[in-house]
Amino acid sequence: MYDDLKTRAIDLGKTASASDIIYDALRDEIISGNLKAGESIRQEYIAKLFNVSRIPVREALKRLESQGLIKNVRYKGAIVSSLSKDEITEIFEIRLMLEPLVIKHAVDNMTQETLELAQDYCTEFSEETDSGKWGMQNRNFHETLYRDSKRPFHLKIIREISDRIDSYVRAQLVLTDGMSLARIEHNAILEACVARDAKRAAELTRSHIKGAYTTLMEIIDQPTAKLD
Amino acid sequence: MYDDLKTRAIDLGKTASASDIIYDALRDEIISGNLKAGESIRQEYIAKLFNVSRIPVREALKRLESQGLIKNVRYKGAIVSSLSKDEITEIFEIRLMLEPLVIKHAVDNMTQETLELAQDYCTEFSEETDSGKWGMQNRNFHETLYRDSKRPFHLKIIREISDRIDSYVRAQLVLTDGMSLARIEHNAILEACVARDAKRAAELTRSHIKGAYTTLMEIIDQPTAKLD
DNA sequence: ATATTGCATATTGGATCCAATTTACAATAT
DNA sequence: ATATTGTAAATTGGATCCAATATGCAATAT
Numbered sequence: 001m002y003d004d005l006k007t008r009a010i011d012l013g014k015t016a017s018a019s020d021i022i023y024d025a026l027r028d029e030i031i032s033g034n035l036k037a038g039e040s041i042r043q044e045y046i047a048k049l050f051n052v053s054r055i056p057v058r059e060a061l062k063r064l065e066s067q068g069l070i071k072n073v074r075y076k077g078a079i080v081s082s083l084s085k086d087e088i089t090e091i092f093e094i095r096l097m098l099e100p101l102v103i104k105h106a107v108d109n110m111t112q113e114t115l116e117l118a119q120d121y122c123t124e125f126s127e128e129t130d131s132g133k134w135g136m137q138n139r140n141f142h143e144t145l146y147r148d149s150k151r152p153f154h155l156k157i158i159r160e161i162s163d164r165i166d167s168y169v170r171a172q173l174v175l176t177d178g179m180s181l182a183r184i185e186h187n188a189i190l191e192a193c194v195a196r197d198a199k200r201a202a203e204l205t206r207s208h209i210k211g212a213y214t215t216l217m218e219i220i221d222q223p224t225a226k227l228d
Numbered sequence: 229m230y231d232d233l234k235t236r237a238i239d240l241g242k243t244a245s246a247s248d249i250i251y252d253a254l255r256d257e258i259i260s261g262n263l264k265a266g267e268s269i270r271q272e273y274i275a276k277l278f279n280v281s282r283i284p285v286r287e288a289l290k291r292l293e294s295q296g297l298i299k300n301v302r303y304k305g306a307i308v309s310s311l312s313k314d315e316i317t318e319i320f321e322i323r324l325m326l327e328p329l330v331i332k333h334a335v336d337n338m339t340q341e342t343l344e345l346a347q348d349y350c351t352e353f354s355e356e357t358d359s360g361k362w363g364m365q366n367r368n369f370h371e372t373l374y375r376d377s378k379r380p381f382h383l384k385i386i387r388e389i390s391d392r393i394d395s396y397v398r399a400q401l402v403l404t405d406g407m408s409l410a411r412i413e414h415n416a417i418l419e420a421c422v423a424r425d426a427k428r429a430a431e432l433t434r435s436h437i438k439g440a441y442t443t444l445m446e447i448i449d450q451p452t453a454k455l456d
Numbered sequence: 457a458t459a460t461t462g463c464a465t466a467t468t469g470g471a472t473c474c475a476a477t478t479t480a481c482a483a484t485a486t
Numbered sequence: 487a488t489a490t491t492g493t494a495a496a497t498t499g500g501a502t503c504c505a506a507t508a509t510g511c512a513a514t515a516t
Binding site: 019055058059062063066067068086087090091094097098150151152153154156157161 | 247283286287290291294295296314315318319322325326378379380381382384385389
């Protein structure tokens, strides 16, 4: 526990404020599943890790709370949030509305640079064998494809609700397969983008998300699921 | 400036933390337009108003920043955010997707109590003559209609982006008419809810939002607009 | 053995204090 | 009169310290 944090806690360069750096680090820990739902984050502990006082830690926690990733509880610390089945469904409902639309707009403005970056992330994802790293590479890939959409509010929403899903999935489940399907789908989406076929990219994104939802629900529903 | 804040700064009951109370108060000031885009909120000033140290003020500001309502700038204070025309369009794009859907679900679960509350807000809105209070009553009305939707993520998103719009509209514009139309539309939406006609409520909500967007854009586009 | 009580400890929310640096403004030079 | 420079004030980010209270555990009573 906290292993990744310990390695990250070294830098603290002056480019960003301490609370921003701590926010990023804690967010990564949560959405990567290293900090699981129900776990308690102690201010003092994080402060010591980063060699700072509790003040910037608290500000980072306030931000995470405002995003819904944790809930600050007095005397108990910051408790990592979980999700109910209904909430998962609701989030996918929103993603299905927003993401196909966003990629459609993005394709219309997509630069060569973005395409190349997406290709890199796509390849990385395909070649990765460590399942613990799939989540982040998946995020990198999709966020890259979306970034030229010129829809900052859409992107903020997508980022925040995807964080919640990732936190849930990475913490509760051990994804062992389904990745080969994701690879195929990613390649198809990327191809549609390269071909500037916005409508097709949107449609593929829709079915990609739908598939992810279906798979997730099947795993959760199984009594013998790989749940914690 | 800050007048409402001064009157609010009295209580500080122990039910909520100071930072939560200050968050609510500052949010109200911003979305009511009392604090306008570009204005600077000084930590020390707010702290003195509420008779607290700057610590809870800073936590409230962090939360507002995470919501996008302000931007904390060192040595300059918290600067109230503005919106570009594109951003306004984007926000209405999202509202048009989410709000009709939400009211549709809400109607299916709407309690008698909610209907009565909505009726009260609707009446209040209709009878209000102080244009400065229209914004809040409008929000109360719509949020009440949405609250039985069992879609907490939708509601959070709607609340946050509506805050941005309200902040912009209330700060930049003086709405003098168009309210009579809003009254009629509100009544129609409420009637559809009472009649449990979810589809109609959704459709009316859609055109209500569309109308608001069109009106807003017309005002902004006018060279002689009531812009600041 | 189990339940209860009391105290030490842990933990967070907030207050006060310090450091860094920008901003404002007056004094000075041109 | 205008531009430049230097210094004091303002302002935020962060550190340290204090208050309140919940929690954990040991001692005690039943």
